[in-house]
Amino acid sequence: MIKLDNNAGKEDLVMAKLNMVEALNLALREELERDSRVIIFGEDVGKEGGVFRVTDGLQKKFGAERVIDTPLAELAISATALGMAIYGLRPIGEIQFEGFLYPCFDQIINHIGRMRNRSRGRFTCPLVIRAPYGGGIHAPEHHSDSPEALLAHTPGIKVVIPSTPYEAKGLLLSSIRDPDPVIFMEPKRIYRAIREEVPEGDYTIPLGKARLVQEGKDVTVIAYGAMLREALNAAEQLKGDKIDPEIIDLRTISPMDMETIVTSIKKTGRGVVVHEAPKTCGLGAEIIALINEKAFLSLQAPIERVTGFDIPVPLMKSEHYYLPNAKRIVMAVKKVMSF
Amino acid sequence: MSLFEDYDPLKGKMFQILKPDGTLQPGLKPPIEDKQTLALYQKMVFIRTADQRGLLLQRQGRFGTYAPIWGQEACQVGSGYVLQKGDWVFPAFREIGITLMMGIPLKNFFVYWMGNEMGSRAPEDINVLPVSIPVGTHIPHAVGTAWAAKIKGDKIVTISFFGDGATSKGDFHEAMNFAGVLKTPTVFFCQNNQFAISVPRSRQTASATIAQKAIAYGFDGIQVDGNDLFAVITATKEAVDKARSGRGPTLIEGVTFRFGPHTTADDPTKYRDNEEIERWKPLDPMVRLRSYLKGKGLWSEEVENRMTEEAQKEIDQAVKDAESFPAPKPEEIFEYVFAEMTPQLKEQLKYLKSTL
Numbered sequence: 001m002i003k004l005d006n007n008a009g010k011e012d013l014v015m016a017k018l019n020m021v022e023a024l025n026l027a028l029r030e031e032l033e034r035d036s037r038v039i040i041f042g043e044d045v046g047k048e049g050g051v052f053r054v055t056d057g058l059q060k061k062f063g064a065e066r067v068i069d070t071p072l073a074e075l076a077i078s079a080t081a082l083g084m085a086i087y088g089l090r091p092i093g094e095i096q097f098e099g100f101l102y103p104c105f106d107q108i109i110n111h112i113g114r115m116r117n118r119s120r121g122r123f124t125c126p127l128v129i130r131a132p133y134g135g136g137i138h139a140p141e142h143h144s145d146s147p148e149a150l151l152a153h154t155p156g157i158k159v160v161i162p163s164t165p166y167e168a169k170g171l172l173l174s175s176i177r178d179p180d181p182v183i184f185m186e187p188k189r190i191y192r193a194i195r196e197e198v199p200e201g202d203y204t205i206p207l208g209k210a211r212l213v214q215e216g217k218d219v220t221v222i223a224y225g226a227m228l229r230e231a232l233n234a235a236e237q238l239k240g241d242k243i244d245p246e247i248i249d250l251r252t253i254s255p256m257d258m259e260t261i262v263t264s265i266k267k268t269g270r271g272v273v274v275h276e277a278p279k280t281c282g283l284g285a286e287i288i289a290l291i292n293e294k295a296f297l298s299l300q301a302p303i304e305r306v307t308g309f310d311i312p313v314p315l316m317k318s319e320h321y322y323l324p325n326a327k328r329i330v331m332a333v334k335k336v337m338s339f
Numbered sequence: 340m341s342l343f344e345d346y347d348p349l350k351g352k353m354f355q356i357l358k359p360d361g362t363l364q365p366g367l368k369p370p371i372e373d374k375q376t377l378a379l380y381q382k383m384v385f386i387r388t389a390d391q392r393g394l395l396l397q398r399q400g401r402f403g404t405y406a407p408i409w410g411q412e413a414c415q416v417g418s419g420y421v422l423q424k425g426d427w428v429f430p431a432f433r434e435i436g437i438t439l440m441m442g443i444p445l446k447n448f449f450v451y452w453m454g455n456e457m458g459s460r461a462p463e464d465i466n467v468l469p470v471s472i473p474v475g476t477h478i479p480h481a482v483g484t485a486w487a488a489k490i491k492g493d494k495i496v497t498i499s500f501f502g503d504g505a506t507s508k509g510d511f512h513e514a515m516n517f518a519g520v521l522k523t524p525t526v527f528f529c530q531n532n533q534f535a536i537s538v539p540r541s542r543q544t545a546s547a548t549i550a551q552k553a554i555a556y557g558f559d560g561i562q563v564d565g566n567d568l569f570a571v572i573t574a575t576k577e578a579v580d581k582a583r584s585g586r587g588p589t590l591i592e593g594v595t596f597r598f599g600p601h602t603t604a605d606d607p608t609k610y611r612d613n614e615e616i617e618r619w620k621p622l623d624p625m626v627r628l629r630s631y632l633k634g635k636g637l638w639s640e641e642v643e644n645r646m647t648e649e650a651q652k653e654i655d656q657a658v659k660d661a662e663s664f665p666a667p668k669p670e671e672i673f674e675y676v677f678a679e680m681t682p683q684l685k686e687q688l689k690y691l692k693s694t695l
Binding site: 066081082083087106107110115118119120121156158180208256258259 | 427456457459460461463468469471473476477479480481482483484485486487488490491497509510513514516517520671675676677678681682683684
C-alpha cells in the first residue's frame with residue numbers, strides 16, 4: 001500500500017502505478033481531507049462508489065454528509081451545485097454519463113457560467129461537474145458522446161479533459177481549487193487502459209496550459225483525452241516514414257492555450273487536429289481558425305482534421321467506423337506532409 | 340393542531356386572516372401590532388409607487404422591458420417581513436417587493452432595469468440573487484444553498500419566489516424532490532397570480548391547488564390568500580421557523596392576481612377580459628389593509644397622500660441616482676466572466692476598444 005506523507009516535497013513523493021480511475025479517486029480523497037468545504041454528490045457516488053468506481057470508498061471514509069447519494073436528477077445536481085458554491089462550499093457533482101449532462105445545460109449556460117458576471121462578482125461558482133465522456137467501451141446509446149465543443153462555446157465555464165492518470169489527478173485538483181466553474185470530462189475509454197506513476201500528495205497542473213507531449217519538427221498533432229493515445233500510436237507508426245510529429249495535449253479545452261498551439265505551428269508549418277466529437281463546429285474548426293489568425297504565413301499545408309462524424313455515435317457493431325484511430329491520423333499526417 | 344395541519348391543502352381551505360372587507364376572520368388575530376401593520380402598509384405604498392414609476396420609465400424609454408409587481412405586494416412584503424438578515428432570497432423577475440424588503444436600495448433595482456448588470460450586485464451583507472428570467476430555473480438553487488447551510492450547520496433559511504407557470508417545469512419538481520429528500524431549510528413561495536403570460540392557471544396543472552403538490556414530495560404545503568398580508572406573514576413565519584429549526588421545507592401558494600401586464604412588452608387585453616380584473620379589484624391587498632387601518636383610526640386620505648408624497652420624493656432621488664450611475668466601460672463586460680480574464684477575453688477586449 002501507498003504510504004501517506006503529507007509533508008513530502010514533490011521530489012520525495014511516494015509513487016504508485018495507478019490507472020485514471022484510481023488517480024481521480026486519490027485526488028478526491030486528498031482534497032476531501034485537505035479542504036472541509038469539498039462535498040461530492042451525485043447518483044450512486046456514495047455506497048456504490050460511482051458506476052466507474054471513481055468515488056470508491058470515499059463515503060465510507062468521509063461520511064454520508066460529504067459524499068452524498070442524491071435522487072436521480074441531473075438538472076438538480078448541477079443546480080444545487082450552484083447553490084452550494086455561492087454559499088462557500090466547493091461542490092463536486094458527478095453526472096454519471098455525458099449523455100445525461102444535457103439536462104444540466106440550462107443550468108450551465110443560463111446560470112453557472114453567468115453568475116459571476118450577472119452579479120458583477122458578488123456571487124461566484126467555484127464548482128466542478130465531473131462526467132465520463134466519449135465512446136469506445138461498447139456502451140448503450142447516449143453513453144458515448146463528446147459534447148465538449150458545446151461547452152467550450154459557453155461563456156464563463158472552463159472545460160478540462162485529462163489524457164493520463166498523472167494528468168487527471170493534477171488537473172482535477174486545479175479544477176476543484178479554481179475560482180470558476182469547471183466541467184471536468186473524463187475519457188472513460190482510457191479510465192483503466194493506462195497505468196503510470198502518480199504521486200501521492202499534492203501537485204497541481206495549471207488550467208489553460210497545454211502540454212507538449214513529444215517534440216518534433218515536421219507536423220503538429222493536437223489531441224486531447226482518449227485521442228492522445230491514438231496520436232502517440234500514430235507517431236510510432238510514422239517513425240518508419242521518417243516523419244517526426246510534435247504532439248500537443250490540449251488539457252484545457254476552454255480557455256484554450258493559444259500560445260502553445262501557435263508556437264508549435266510556427267515551428268512545423270503543418271498540423272492535424274484530432275477529436276472524437278463530430279466534425280462540424282468541433283474544436284478542430286476553432287483551432288484552425290485560430291491558426292489562420294495567428295500563424296497563416298507559417299503554414300506549408302492546410303490543417304487536417306481527424307474527427308468523429310456528424311452522426312449519433314453508433315452502437316458497438318458500428319462504433320469502430322466512428323472512432324478516430326491511429327491509422328486515420330497517420331493518413332492525415334501523410335496528406336499534410338505531401339501537400 | 341399546527342397551521343399546516345389545519346390548512347391541509349387537500350381539504351381545500353385557503354388560509355385567510357384579513358377578509359377583503361378589512362375585517363378579521365372569526366377567531367383569528369393579526370400576527371403583528373397595528374403600528375407595524377401601518378409601517379408595512381407604507382412599504383406597500385412605496386413599492387406600488389416605485390413599480391408604477393418603473394412602468395412610466397419604460398414608456399419613456401428610460402427602462403428596458405419591465406415586469407411589474409402590481410397586485411402582488413402582500414406576498415412579498417409579508418414574506419420579506421419574517422426573513423432575517425442572513426437568509427437567502429432567490430427571486431424570479433417580478434420581485435421589486437422582496438428586493439426592497441431585504442434592504443437592496445431602490446437605486447440598484449433601477450440601475451438593473453435601466454440595463455446595467457451592476458444593479459444586480461447585491462451589497463455584501465444582503466443575500467439576494469440576481470433575477471432569474473428562465474422560468475423556474477432558480478428554484479433548485481435555493482435548495483442547493485439551503486443544503487450547504489445545513490451541511491455547515493448554519494441556521495439560515497432560503498426562499499425562492501416563482502409563479503404558477505413555474506410549477507409546470509421540471510426544475511420545480513426536481514427542486515421540491517431534492518428538498519424533501521434532503522430536508523433542506525427551504526421555503527418555496529409560489530405567487531399564483533393566475534396567469535403565466537397569457538395562459539391561465541387552469542391550463543398549468545390539473546391539481547386543485549398548487550399547495551397540494553407539496554404532499555407528493557413529503558412535506559407541508561399551504562394555500563394562503565396572497566392578498567392578505569396577515570395570512571402571508573403568519574404562514575411564512577411558520578415555514579421559516581420550521582426550516583430554521585431543522586424541520587424541513589414548506590411550499591406556500593399565495594393566491595394573488597397580477598393587475599398589470601406580464602411585462603411591458605405584453606398586451607393583457609388579448610387574453611384577459613375586464614370582468615376578471617373587476618372581480619379582483621376588491622380583493623386588492625392594499626384595499627383591505629386600508630379598511631382595516633381606517634377602522635383602527637390609523638388611515639385617512641391625508642395619511643395616504645403623505646405616504647405617496649414621501650414615496651415619490653424618495654423615488655425621484657433613486658431615479659436621479661440611477662440615471663447618474665456611471666456608464667459601463669468596455670472592460671466591465673469582460674472582467675466579471677471569470678475571476679481572471681482569459682487570454683481570449685483580453686484579446687477580444689483589446690479588439691473592442693480598437694473599434695470604438
